[in-house]
Amino acid sequence: MAGKKAFQPEQALQQAMDLFWERGYEGSSVEDLVAHTGIGRGSLYDTFGDKHSLYLAALDRYCAQNQGQIEAFRQQSGPLREVLASIFQTYIDMLLNDPKHRGCFLVNSSVELAPHDPDVRTRVQAAYKVMEEAFYRLLIKAQAAGELAWTYDPHQFAHFLLGALISIRVLARANVEREVLQNIARTTLSVFD
Helix, strand or coil, rough: CCCCCCCCCHHHHHHHHHHHHCCCCCCCHHHHHHHHCCCCCHHHHHHCCCHHHHHHHHHHHHHHHHHHHHHHHHCCCCCHHHHHHHHHHHHHHHCCCCCCCCCCHHHHHHCCCCCCCCHHHHHHHHHHHHHHHHHHHHHHHHHCCCCCCCCCCCHHHHHHHHHHHHHHHHHHCCCHHHHHHHHHHHHHHHHHH
């Protein structure tokens, strides 16, 4: 008869995600993961599989958490520029309020693993597609409300907004000054003036 787990898998996954987020995949050994989660190597492997599978589970968890936030942004009402300003400001605050300056786990995964890991690349591309779709829907809603001219290509502007948000996330990892990130957001939003 199988014994009951002496740990909470969701809590261990969150702890593993935090370690991967701070140190990256290569910077997190199995020994580090065992120490950080407080569970034994055997339990770690039995529950999550190998280190790569644990990383993918951590990335999936992060993306699911992020997707909820993106959906909340998509549901916001008000003028387009105000909604976009709120989105950018929320990310800037969240990124800069992290005392460890971990940046964005998704962007970190994009840089470290996505170029050579198809499993990570697939997840990263899907997560970026969710963000792009949220921007696209906001732009379409603004066009339908007469707030944004139909001559604007919502796909093109969704790509632009996604690129600006990703650049803010990358720069936050380097611990740049808040004013730099705010300037990027202001300049990005100025195209809608």
